[in-house]
Amino acid sequence: MRFLRENPDEVLLRFGEHVQLVAVTVALGILIGVPLGILVTKVRWLQRPVLLATGVLYTVPSLALFAVLIPYTGIGRGTAVVALVVYSLLVIVRNTVAGIEGVAPLTLDAARGMGMTGGQRLRLVELPLALPVILAGVRLATVATIGTATIAAAIGAGGLGRIIFDGMDRLDSDRIAAGAVPAAALALLADWSLGRLGRAFWHGGESASGGE
Amino acid sequence: MITLDHVSKTFESKGRTVRAVDDVSLTIGAGQLHVLIGPSGSGKTTTMRMINRLETPTAGRITVDGRDVLAMDVVELRRSIGYVIQQGGLLPHLTVAENVAMVPRLLGWQRHRRRERAEELLGLVGLPAGQFADRYPRELSGGQQQRVGVARALAADPPIVLMDEPFGAVDPITRKQLQRELRRVQAAVNKTIVFVTHDIGEAFLLGDQIALMADGRLVQNGTPADLLRRPATPFVTAFTGEDRGLRALEYTTLAEVADAAGSVPATDGDTLPGELSILEAGRELARRGETGVDGFWVSDRGGRKTGYLSYRRFAAMLGEALGPAGATAGEADGDALPA
Ligand SMILES: Nc1ncnc2c1ncn2[C@@H]1O[C@H](COP(=O)(O)OP(=O)(O)O)[C@@H](O)[C@H]1O
Ligand SMILES: [Mg+2]
Numbered sequence: 001m002r003f004l005r006e007n008p009d010e011v012l013l014r015f016g017e018h019v020q021l022v023a024v025t026v027a028l029g030i031l032i033g034v035p036l037g038i039l040v041t042k043v044r045w046l047q048r049p050v051l052l053a054t055g056v057l058y059t060v061p062s063l064a065l066f067a068v069l070i071p072y073t074g075i076g077r078g079t080a081v082v083a084l085v086v087y088s089l090l091v092i093v094r095n096t097v098a099g100i101e102g103v104a105p106l107t108l109d110a111a112r113g114m115g116m117t118g119g120q121r122l123r124l125v126e127l128p129l130a131l132p133v134i135l136a137g138v139r140l141a142t143v144a145t146i147g148t149a150t151i152a153a154a155i156g157a158g159g160l161g162r163i164i165f166d167g168m169d170r171l172d173s174d175r176i177a178a179g180a181v182p183a184a185a186l187a188l189l190a191d192w193s194l195g196r197l198g199r200a201f202w203h204g205g206e207s208a209s210g211g212e
Numbered sequence: 213m214i215t216l217d218h219v220s221k222t223f224e225s226k227g228r229t230v231r232a233v234d235d236v237s238l239t240i241g242a243g244q245l246h247v248l249i250g251p252s253g254s255g256k257t258t259t260m261r262m263i264n265r266l267e268t269p270t271a272g273r274i275t276v277d278g279r280d281v282l283a284m285d286v287v288e289l290r291r292s293i294g295y296v297i298q299q300g301g302l303l304p305h306l307t308v309a310e311n312v313a314m315v316p317r318l319l320g321w322q323r324h325r326r327r328e329r330a331e332e333l334l335g336l337v338g339l340p341a342g343q344f345a346d347r348y349p350r351e352l353s354g355g356q357q358q359r360v361g362v363a364r365a366l367a368a369d370p371p372i373v374l375m376d377e378p379f380g381a382v383d384p385i386t387r388k389q390l391q392r393e394l395r396r397v398q399a400a401v402n403k404t405i406v407f408v409t410h411d412i413g414e415a416f417l418l419g420d421q422i423a424l425m426a427d428g429r430l431v432q433n434g435t436p437a438d439l440l441r442r443p444a445t446p447f448v449t450a451f452t453g454e455d456r457g458l459r460a461l462e463y464t465t466l467a468e469v470a471d472a473a474g475s476v477p478a479t480d481g482d483t484l485p486g487e488l489s490i491l492e493a494g495r496e497l498a499r500r501g502e503t504g505v506d507g508f509w510v511s512d513r514g515g516r517k518t519g520y521l522s523y524r525r526f527a528a529m530l531g532e533a534l535g536p537a538g539a540t541a542g543e544a545d546g547d548a549l550p551a
Contacts, residue, residue, distance in 0.1 A: 106299060107301055109297060110297055111303070112290070113295030113374075114290065114315050114364075115315065124303075124314075128305045129303075129304070129305055
């Protein structure tokens, strides 16, 4: 903890960068992933190719993905965010699809029978019922991004990874810990708070699948 | 009024063609509770779902108050038809009041008016709003959820309500209670109700008219008494059950069997309301005791004497229904009755 004691400002700065990187990534991941997930539940033929594509991208090692992106987006935050968003898409899209398709057919039938339009069904029934599942995806994506974002320091994106990489260069385990421990703490905190948020939207075990 | 005119529906599933509904023609009168009954898979649900266009007929025409449903705006059509399904189909993330007020919400009612309406309807179906309005469906028993389903279907005051085995998933005691309540509610709101069930007891208890289906076809359509006393086919006889003789007494009213009042000389004697069943009349007469006259008068709802029934004929009806020939009681004297 010597490094932390002697350089609190540096750790705080990197922590802030890290949070920002993760927040931007997850926000973009939601903004792209949720609509994409909705789209592929409505345009069914898109579902397989889209899930396959996000799945394949997910398996590309992060350093390789950075390397592929650098010619286009350069060194720095931009490249890091693009790559991290790509990783977050798989779980967000997949959970959005699972959440919407998990709504009980009976519930949807009642909604149609009441005279809801397709948009009303989505807004008033499918999305609210899928929300806990979507949030579970966001939670997973957030925790994973907090970890992966440390690697993004390798391409100049800053964050806690910077401290860890510096520590590795100098074989300074204290420095490594000063980067790794706050990252782990951040992951735990995000996991816990998003878990709580998810439970607030949970409407009982049966309602996750739409109620029977 | 709803009419089905030579309506058929075929499904293609797994390369097989299923004729779910086969050339059904049916008229459902305004203010009637019309039961669709038949074995599982006989096409009841599909028939009903074509009325609010959850299914589209393969052939034939369906009209509501003279208008072809296929020519109407589907969303508007559905909002004008209440819809109740098994297990309620309540939206689990909304409170009871929000569920009940959903169609009014879709119709753009103001919030306070929706709330008022929801509370009113919860009262009607026997769920005090103060206690139930803000609960979630999962906090309710199956029977209570069904009541909410009925309240929701009635919320926007639609002239027509479709109910698909609404009481199928609750225990027998609750079911009885819900059936009685539906009768009470129907007496209060007087909707055109299409009611799907496979429970013959429920059909007789609730139906003004009963349409019996088998293999997608309409086997017989008529009043409960028609089905019991003049079964169109042996299938009807079999389906309406062993104790149909007794049931016939339960579901045949005095008004249906009495001789026209003009055909007999005016005498004294008891007057019984025409809407009593033969069984109820028997009980009532036994309670009143001997009158010295050879029969009794049957009155309409206004109290006018519209018919006369001799004790001899009355006893014969009871005897035939209860005797060993009971199973065919209706046929034996069916033609002689002016019903
Ligand atoms: N969407 C569907 N796809 C294929 N077959 C169907 C569909 N809906 C109903 N059927 C078939 O049509 C027949 C009638 O079904 P249904 O109307 O549900 O009968 P009921 O309500 O009397 O049990 C059954 O053989 C059923 O399997
Ligand atoms: Mg059915």
